[in-house]
Amino acid sequence: MKIIVKESIAKDLTKFVIQSPLIAKKALPGQFVVLMVNEAGERIPLTIVDVDKEKGLITIIFQEVGYTTKLLGKLAVGDSLYSLVGPLGKPTEIKNYGKVIVVGGGVGIAELLPVVKAFKKAGCEISSILGGRTEKLVILRDQVKEFSDQLYITTDDGSLGEKGLVIDPLKRLLSESSDWGLVFCVGPVVMMKAVSDLTRGYKIETIVCLNAIMIDGTGMCGGCRVTVNNKTKFTCVDGPDFDGHKVDFNELMTRQKRFLQHEDKSMCKLNKQINNE
Amino acid sequence: MNKPDPKMVPMREQDPSERRNNFKEVPYGYSLDEAICEAKRCLQCKKPLCIDGCPVGIDIPGFIDLIAKGDLKGSIKKMKETNSLPAICGRVCPQEEQCQKVCILSKMGEPVGIGRLERFIADWEAEQTNREAPRKVASSGKKVAVVGGGPAGLTVAGELAKLGHKVKIFEALHKMGGVLIYGIPEFRLPKKVVEREVEYIKSLGVEVVTSFVVGKLETVDELLNEFDAVFIGSGAGLPWFMDLPGENSNGIYSANEYLTRVNLMKAYKFPEYDTPIIKGKHVAVIGGGNVAMDSVRTALRLGAEEARIIYRRSRKEMPAREEEIHHAEEEGVIFEFLTLPIAYHADEKGWVKDMECLRMDLGEPDTSGRRRPVPIEGSNFKLPVDLVVVAIGNSPNPLIPSTTSGLEIGRKGNIVVDTDTGKTSKKGVFAGGDIATGAATVILAMGAGKAAALAIDQYLETGKW
Numbered sequence: 001m002k003i004i005v006k007e008s009i010a011k012d013l014t015k016f017v018i019q020s021p022l023i024a025k026k027a028l029p030g031q032f033v034v035l036m037v038n039e040a041g042e043r044i045p046l047t048i049v050d051v052d053k054e055k056g057l058i059t060i061i062f063q064e065v066g067y068t069t070k071l072l073g074k075l076a077v078g079d080s081l082y083s084l085v086g087p088l089g090k091p092t093e094i095k096n097y098g099k100v101i102v103v104g105g106g107v108g109i110a111e112l113l114p115v116v117k118a119f120k121k122a123g124c125e126i127s128s129i130l131g132g133r134t135e136k137l138v139i140l141r142d143q144v145k146e147f148s149d150q151l152y153i154t155t156d157d158g159s160l161g162e163k164g165l166v167i168d169p170l171k172r173l174l175s176e177s178s179d180w181g182l183v184f185c186v187g188p189v190v191m192m193k194a195v196s197d198l199t200r201g202y203k204i205e206t207i208v209c210l211n212a213i214m215i216d217g218t219g220m221c222g223g224c225r226v227t228v229n230n231k232t233k234f235t236c237v238d239g240p241d242f243d244g245h246k247v248d249f250n251e252l253m254t255r256q257k258r259f260l261q262h263e264d265k266s267m268c269k270l271n272k273q274i275n276n277e
Numbered sequence: 278m279n280k281p282d283p284k285m286v287p288m289r290e291q292d293p294s295e296r297r298n299n300f301k302e303v304p305y306g307y308s309l310d311e312a313i314c315e316a317k318r319c320l321q322c323k324k325p326l327c328i329d330g331c332p333v334g335i336d337i338p339g340f341i342d343l344i345a346k347g348d349l350k351g352s353i354k355k356m357k358e359t360n361s362l363p364a365i366c367g368r369v370c371p372q373e374e375q376c377q378k379v380c381i382l383s384k385m386g387e388p389v390g391i392g393r394l395e396r397f398i399a400d401w402e403a404e405q406t407n408r409e410a411p412r413k414v415a416s417s418g419k420k421v422a423v424v425g426g427g428p429a430g431l432t433v434a435g436e437l438a439k440l441g442h443k444v445k446i447f448e449a450l451h452k453m454g455g456v457l458i459y460g461i462p463e464f465r466l467p468k469k470v471v472e473r474e475v476e477y478i479k480s481l482g483v484e485v486v487t488s489f490v491v492g493k494l495e496t497v498d499e500l501l502n503e504f505d506a507v508f509i510g511s512g513a514g515l516p517w518f519m520d521l522p523g524e525n526s527n528g529i530y531s532a533n534e535y536l537t538r539v540n541l542m543k544a545y546k547f548p549e550y551d552t553p554i555i556k557g558k559h560v561a562v563i564g565g566g567n568v569a570m571d572s573v574r575t576a577l578r579l580g581a582e583e584a585r586i587i588y589r590r591s592r593k594e595m596p597a598r599e600e601e602i603h604h605a606e607e608e609g610v611i612f613e614f615l616t617l618p619i620a621y622h623a624d625e626k627g628w629v630k631d632m633e634c635l636r637m638d639l640g641e642p643d644t645s646g647r648r649r650p651v652p653i654e655g656s657n658f659k660l661p662v663d664l665v666v667v668a669i670g671n672s673p674n675p676l677i678p679s680t681t682s683g684l685e686i687g688r689k690g691n692i693v694v695d696t697d698t699g700k701t702s703k704k705g706v707f708a709g710g711d712i713a714t715g716a717a718t719v720i721l722a723m724g725a726g727k728a729a730a731l732a733i734d735q736y737l738e739t740g741k742w
Contacts, residue, residue, distance in 0.1 A: 022494050036451060040550045042542070043451075068551060083451035085488040215537055215552075218449050218490055219674055220459075220514035222531035232518055232525060237676070251525055254627030258527050262553030269548050 001081045004057060010136045012064040013107060014073045015049075021056030023048070023086045029114040030092030030209065030241055033060065034217040036082040037075065042068045045214045045236070047111040048087060058086075061110035061139075067266030088217040089240050092207070096123040098181035101173055102148075103166050103195055105131045105187025109139050111209060112186050120147040124181070127173055128152065131166035131187070135159040167194050180204050185244065189253050196244030206244035210235050213256065227251050283386025286315040288393055293607040297577045300463040300545055303604060312397040316345035318382065319389045326379035327391060332724030333366075333432075335359045337376055341394055353402045356395070361435035361481075362428065362474045362723065364403065365457060367396025368466050370720045371598050403473055411481050417441040419737040422504040424491045424677065427455020428719045429510030429710030431478050432726030433733070438481035440734050445504070447489040452541060455512055457719065459541035460533070462571050464578070465601075468540070492680040497706060506705045506733050509692060510726060513671040513711030519563070523621030524667070528555055528629040532568045532668035539575055557664020560584045561632060563618055564668035565595040567718075570602060572666040573610050581664070585611045587618055589637050589650045613660075615639070617652060621665065631659045671716045681706070689715055699729030704742050707733055 005017035023033065027048045034043050050059035064073040075081075092115050100119055104112035109130050119126055128148040132138040133156045145151045152169040153161025162168065166187075174180065180202075185195040186209040199206040212224035212235040224235035227248035233239065289305045290296075296303055307315065319341045327337040336355055343352035356363050372392035380388030419442045423430045426448030434444045452458050454471045479485060491497060491511070500507050516531035518524055530538075535554070538544040542552035560576040562569050565588035576584040586605070588595060591614045595602060606612075615637040624630045636656035639648035673691045678684060685693040685702035692701055692708040699707040709725030711717055736742065 026494055040543070042551045071551075083488045085449065085451070085490060087493055088490065215534060215542065216450060216514075218514065218676060220516070221534035221537050222516040222518070223534040225518075225525055227525055232520065251627070254527060255525065257627075258555065259553045262547065265548045266551060266553075 001084045003075055003077055003079050003081075006075070006077050009061065009139050012073075013061060013110075013137070013139060014064060015059060015061045015110075016075075017057050017059050018081070018084065019056060020058050020084060020086075023084070024051045024053050024056045024058050027051045027058060027087040028091035029094060029118040031087035031089050032217070032240065033058070033084055033086030034088060034214065035060075035072075035084045037068060037071045038082045041071065041082060043083075043215050043217070044068050045088070045211065045217055047114075047209075047211075049110045049113055061107060063107040066263050067270055070267075070270055085217065089236060090238070092118070092184075092209070092241050094118045094122050097205075098124065099127070099177070099179055100124040100181055101127045101129065101170065101183045103129045103131075103170060103183065103185040103187065103191075104144070105166060105191045106133075106137060107139075108187035108191075108209075109144065112184075113140055113143055115184060115186075115209075116144055116147045119184075125149050129154070129166045129169050129173075131155070131191070133157065165194070166191060167198060170195060170198060174199065174202050174204070178202075182207065183244075185209075189249055189256060192244060192247075193249035193253075196247065196249070200245045207241050208244040208247060209240050210242060210247070210252065211240065212236075212252070213258065226255075281318040281320065281382060283382075285318075285387040285390045285393075286311050288390070293604075293609070296464065297574075297608040300578055302467050303464050306400055307393055307397040309401075312344055312394060313347065315390050316341045316394055319345065320381060322381055326381065327376040327389075330376040330379045332375065332720050333360050333727050335376075335395075337391055340398065341389065341391070344394060344398060349398060349401050352398050356398055359727075360395075360723075361432060361478060363395050364399035364470045365428070365466065365474055366720060366723070367392050367394075367399055368470070369457075369461060369718075371718060373599060375720070403470075411439075411477075413482075414439060414441040416443065417737065419443065419506075420445070420504045421733060421737075422447065422500045422507045423510065424497070424500075424507065425449075425455060425510040425512055425710070425712075426453040426475075426485060426487070427510060427512050427710065427722065428457060429512075429722035429726040429729075430455070430508065431475065432723040433508045433510065433707075433709070433730045434483045435478045435481055436727055436730030437733060438478070438483045440730070442734070442737060443482070443484075445484045445486065447491050447500075448485065448487045449490045449511075450541065451488050453485055453487060455510075459537040460568065460571070462536065462540055462575050464574065465571065490676070492676040497677060497681040497684075501705055505737055506707065508699070508726075508729055508733065509677055509701075509706065509708040509712055510710045510722065511674050511677050511712045513716040514674040515672040515690075516667070517670045517672065518667055519618065519669065521618060521620055523623055523629065526621050526623040526629040527627050528557065528663055529621060529665045529667065530555075532562075532564070532572045532666050533671065535572055535666045536568070536575065539579075545575075545579060554579065555664055556580050557662070558582045559662050560664045560666070561587050561618075561660060561662045562666045562668055563587050564670070565590065565597060566668065566670070567597045567601055569666075569668035570597045570605050572668050574605055574608060576664065576666070577608055577610065583611060584609075585613055585660070587613045587616050587634065589615065589617045590647065591615055591639060594647045615650060617650065619657070622659075629662060629665055631661045632665060633657055633659050671711070673712045673715060677712070691715055697728060698732035699725055700732060700742075705736070
């Protein structure tokens with residue numbers, strides 16, 4: 001559970017390489033860990049971005065958005081996490097889907113990387129679309145490119161690639177060809193919804209990787225429930241990958257906002273701690 | 278011999294108006310004088326029925342007699358011959374349904390307060406600075422893996438360690454105790470009591486590993502490469518919902534989530550602890566078991582103005598312990614009996630604002646022997662709520678059944694076992710507690726752990742399946 005490498009990969013985006021031989025040995029693309037920073041901390045899920053089985057290392061990348069992720073970002077090389085459990089969740093189903101479009105946004109690009117690698121290894125032909133608000137937030141471009149046959153980049157401000165949203169190149173790809181075997185998307189909920197809404201019309205199988213609020217990550221608490229095909233599913237054990245055409249994204253967006261008020265209080269506490277230092 | 282007092286020595290409790298605002302334990306426990314006085318009520322029956330009423334077969338007259346004589350050291354020793362977790366059992370066992378139900382004294386008044394005495398003797402020992410270290414046993418050279426650090430797993434581990442086997446417990450959460458630590462609230466079972474009992478199990482030589490999900494990190498089949506036997510006590514950790522419209526609205530929790538946030542993650546101390554909890558003003562808890570009582574009493578302590586139990590049968594059919602119902606009533610919980618939720622309605626931001634219910638009538642008895650609740654047509658009514666806790670039960674967690682080869686699984690997702698031994702359909706693999714029975718009680722899980730320990734010991738000695 002010791003942090004071996006700490007790297008800032010963009011503003012508020014941090015990469016940790018953590019010692020965990022057992023998890024490294026077992027982790028498959030699409031799986032995640034649940035970790036705690038300290039004894040009083042929250043349990044939060046984070047995707048396993050990379051593994052080094054030989055050295056017994058796993059990589060996570062997180063966005064310092066809320067209290068717990070900011071606290072996590074304060075840890076240094078040599079520090080240990082309070083707890084780390086995994087690999088959890090069902091691995092992404094890897095097979096040769098033929099021509100595949102993968103779409104990643106923000107920190108979701110990090111979660112996309114292991115899937116892109118595995119798809120390539122399985123023989124897929126991959127068109128990758130990466131998006132972010134600005135150039136610096138389109139992370140891991142070279143790594144994704146390495147496993148992609150085509151790479152398209154969009155930024156909100158036009159600082160890199162084309163100005164606009166990931167939806168724009170996706171629309172073009174879908175209209176240019178009709179033999180796509182799969183669209184795989186991971187990013188903000190609103191992006192996964194937009195992508196799924198678009199591909200639904202084209203009847204192309206679309207998998208989204210959901211990042212719901214969780215506690216235990218083993219199916220025990222039911223906090224990460226999401227409605228898929230009008231049935232309640234638990235993201236932690238039934239997912240995190242789901243058929244994007246069947247997910248109730250509106251409900252998911254509402255549920256992701258449950259603790260916003262609490263988050264303000266936590267941030268207030270964090271600011272006090274920083275001021276006292 | 279004088280005729281014993283028909284009444285149990287009362288146990289002092291925190292005042293209801295006081296305690297509904299804090300998480301401190303409700304009953305204070307007996308003083309030495311009170312304990313001796315109560316112990317002296319025991320008739321020391323020649324054929325004690327109470328022992329048969331106890332799932333782990335504690336020598337009840339034996340440990341009580343030693344309290345009556347003031348030999349507290351002897352009493353706890355006697356207790357620990359059969360029960361490794363007395364401070365827990367003394368607090369959460371349904372004694373009134375087990376040992377105390379058959380006590381001969383109940384025929385002329387109240388039974389002996391067996392649970393209270395059990396708690397007393399365990400707490401007395403904990404206060405001693407020179408606790409006797411457990412006797413070291415010669416090693417058998419055999420290794421057993423225990424999956425799950427809850428009551429079943431802790432019991433089986435303790436018993437096997439006492440028999441000289443090397444035991445390692447694998448727990449998925451970051452703390453040991455299972456439902457004792459995530460489910461049962463502080464006011465009913467202080468976490469320091471659980472921690473103390475876990476330390477005792479460790480002092481017997483049991484090794485524990487936390488944050489280890491068997492079925493994901495290593496499967497049971499893989500554990501069998503390293504261990505001579507495996508006991509699965511992974512519990513019933515898959516919460517049920519009712520599949521009602523609006524049930525995924527914000528402000529609707531499963532009891533597991535609600536209690537885990539509060540107990541394991543200490544959300545009642547937010548923001549000192551980082552895990553938040555939504556506090557309702559108008560709270561409804563669906564269900565009538567102990568978990569429902571724990572949830573509704575927790576809601577009061579978190580500041581609810583009104584906390585209701587919504588139960589589809591009548592008070593008589595409620596599965597919760599009488600003492601828990603009584604405590605809830607004292608604290609001001611409102612009970613809506615013969616009431617069934619049928620839908621939830623949310624405000625424009627997605628937060629639950631009211632629930633629609635139907636009134637019920639009791640019809641003919643069903644397969645459980647209880648009268649079946651029948652909806653009264655047109656009796657719909659709305660209850661304003663801003664927090665709902667669904668406490669209608671749990672299924673066995675499917676993680677291990679779905680990742681272990683050759684394990685026979687029952688209709689309800691439980692692992693099929695021989696009830697006397699905990700043997701599964703797979704050689705070397707035993708199971709017990711909620712994963713085998715479906716959601717039940719702490720003491721039944723411990724009873725299963727105890728029975729399995731004997732069977733595992735025999736299997737390790739003989740190799741016979």
